[in-house]
Amino acid sequence: MKIAIFGLGYVGCTAAGCITHQGHTVVGFDVSEAKVAQVNTGRSPVREPGLDELIAKAQSEGRLSAACQIGDALDDCDIAIVCVGTPSGIDGAHDMSYIVQVTRDIANAVKTDRTRPLTVAYRSTMRPGSTDQIIRPIFRAKLGERTDALVELVYNPEFLREASAIQDYFNPPKIVLGTLDGTPNANMERLHEAIDAPVFHVGMREAEITKFVDNTWHATKVAFANEIGRVCQNLDISARQVHEIFVADTKLNISPYYTRPGGPFGGSCLPKDVRALQHIAADIGANTHLVDSLIRTNEAHKHHQFVQASEGLEPGARILLVGLAFKKDTDDLRESPAVDLARKFLDAGFEVDIFDPALKPEQLVGQNLGYTFAFLPAIETLLVDQTTAEAGGYSRIIATNRLADTLELGDTPIMDVSSIN
Ligand SMILES: NC(=O)c1ccc[n+]([C@@H]2O[C@H](COP(=O)([O-])OP(=O)(O)OC[C@H]3O[C@@H](n4cnc5c(N)ncnc54)[C@H](O)[C@@H]3O)[C@@H](O)[C@H]2O)c1
Known part of the structure; x- marks a missing residue:
């Protein structure tokens, strides 16, 4: 396939390197002339183990190029993948200006005489409802009634971690593909066919919220681990051994147990022991804000x-x-x-x-x-x-x-x- 990638940062460059490695052709776009120039000389604009080699090989074989302006490049593309940044805005919400700008750029570049739709897949992290409320209206304003015949919108969150991004790209924990009607998109199926991971075909909002859930969970785990670590440290308990015991329990601790949304926690043990840990932590000044919030959230x-x-x-x-x-x-x-x-x-x-x-x-x-x-x-x-x-x-x-x-x-x-x- 021929694939356009918008945004040549950590996510976009990794995608460019890995997708060309799979045998597809990629044209990358970025507003940064410096990044575009680097890709066109076979170098990765971001530092990521193994990426320079992938980019150099694809560029020298003529399967990777980059530009600032789209021009006619989308005419023969199957997929456009959007990887622009969504940094924090001043109120804490994502700043969606890059998404809006790149969506306008793509909408302006899609020709109305296309004979097959362009799959436009967003990988940037953005709040649930963004496709419905921001992206689709931009395409409809430009392409009108024919929008759905010209453009297939997909939300496809990215699960890579920097520093192991290439390994993660080819071995993701899951593949999530959100579409307007929750059904598979043929181009995205082709793009992922060589990747072995559980696939979830869902509606847009379920796909859009995935990264928020995952990243908040990861943050919760780190904060929890450190609160327990602080309690242990203050009580002269080996946090390392406690951690070892904790993770060895894959039945109740590191497992799907207690993760399904539903009833509050209760019974004779959980509330009592959480309150007692709060007391211990307060007594030793461990400031366990996450643990302290549990009874209130319940x-x-x-x-x-x-x-x-x-x-x-x-x-x-x-x-x-x-x-x-x-x-x-x-x-x-x-x-x-x-x-x-x-x-x-x-x-x-x-x-x-x-x-x-x-x-x-x-x-x-x-x-x-x-x-x-x-x-x-x-x-x-x-x-x-x-x-x-x-x-x-x-x-x-x-x-x-x-x-x-x-x-x-x-x-x-x-x-x-x-x-x-
Ligand atoms: N970095 C990660 O590990 C990671 C993992 C999963 C998801 N994400 C999400 O992916 C998105 C991108 O993250 P990143 O770390 O690659 O960001 P980044 O800042 O490294 O790269 C974004 C790129 O988009 C370019 N850009 C901005 N506006 C543009 C436009 N109109 N047209 C073309 N290019 C434009 C910027 O110049 C920049 O090079 C974010 O939403 C992020 O939350 C990041």
């Missing part, structure tokens, strides 16, 4: 869940809460998020029935008893048996766990608050 999520679960209902409506314990098949109510949810419904004036066959209020003892009666003093009058639960008459059924699967609940709408889709 409370915010409980309220979010209540707002969602009560949306569209008037106070006084009858609701059935299925599952009160912090998970199915236990009667442990200590810090169960479902207890908070029930309390919020009652406080807001709803009529609440609760179905949870594992619970026998008369058998609750100790802290379990104290917690439950502090938050739900009328628990005995709220609990209903299976026959009542299945008899219906509720405006909404709210499932906090998989317990609802065991009931015949008829046509009443069920809201599953245990997962966010």
Whole structure:
């Protein structure tokens, strides 16, 4: 294929080197004359191990050139890949001016008599909605009704890390391809055919948010690791050994467990021990801001869940809460998020029935008893048996766990608050 690359920085140059290495022809564009001149003399404008060799080879074989002006270059191109910068603006949002400018440049250069569409794939990191709200309107303003026949928009985030960028390009953790309708794009399939990685064909916004999720997660991991490291250091504990133990647990720690958006954390251990670690850290001056925020973010999520679960209902409506314990098949109510949810419904004036066959209020003892009666003093009058639960008459059924699967609940709408889709 013939591929145009816009922006000859770290991402664009790596793409140029690797794509030419795959046998395609690349023409690169940059507003910097110096970068363009370097590429045209077979040198990489950015320092990246192995890239000089790839660029020199492709340039000497006539499969890589660069320019500042597009001219007619897009006429025989299959794909245009956009890799311009999206630095922080003064308000913290991405500065989208380079994206806007390059999109205008491409839209102006696309000829309306093209016989096959140009795939325009964005690799720059930009906020979800950018394609719909900024990029598509620019193309439509220029190309009008024929936009979709002339241009196929794709969002294809880049997962390379500088200093191992070439290795990462050919061995990415995943390939994410966002399109307007979520279906595969033939040119992008061809571009990735030699690369072995899980492929996700998704809508634009899911693809656009991917890098935000990944980079924020990486930042969270580093901040968490260092907070634990500070606590260990202050307590004369070997942070190295603690880390070794932590990562050896690939069942619960380094695993997909506890990463699915859904219910808040709760139960007898997590909130208690997080609070105790906050106390230890405060006591030794470790300033664990991330750990300190966990209980507050969890409370915010409980309220979010209540707002969602009560949306569209008037106070006084009858609701059935299925599952009160912090998970199915236990009667442990200590810090169960479902207890908070029930309390919020009652406080807001709803009529609440609760179905949870594992619970026998008369058998609750100790802290379990104290917690439950502090938050739900009328628990005995709220609990209903299976026959009542299945008899219906509720405006909404709210499932906090998989317990609802065991009931015949008829046509009443069920809201599953245990997962966010
Ligand atoms: N650097 C990384 O490791 C990495 C990894 C994944 C994603 N990203 C994202 O990719 C994007 C590019 O990152 P980078 O590090 O390569 O940036 P960079 O600043 O190194 O390169 C951007 C290039 O775009 C050029 N440019 C600006 N406006 C232009 C225009 N109108 N036409 C042509 N060229 C233009 C600039 O001159 C510059 O050479 C950013 O959105 C970044 O967040 C970067």
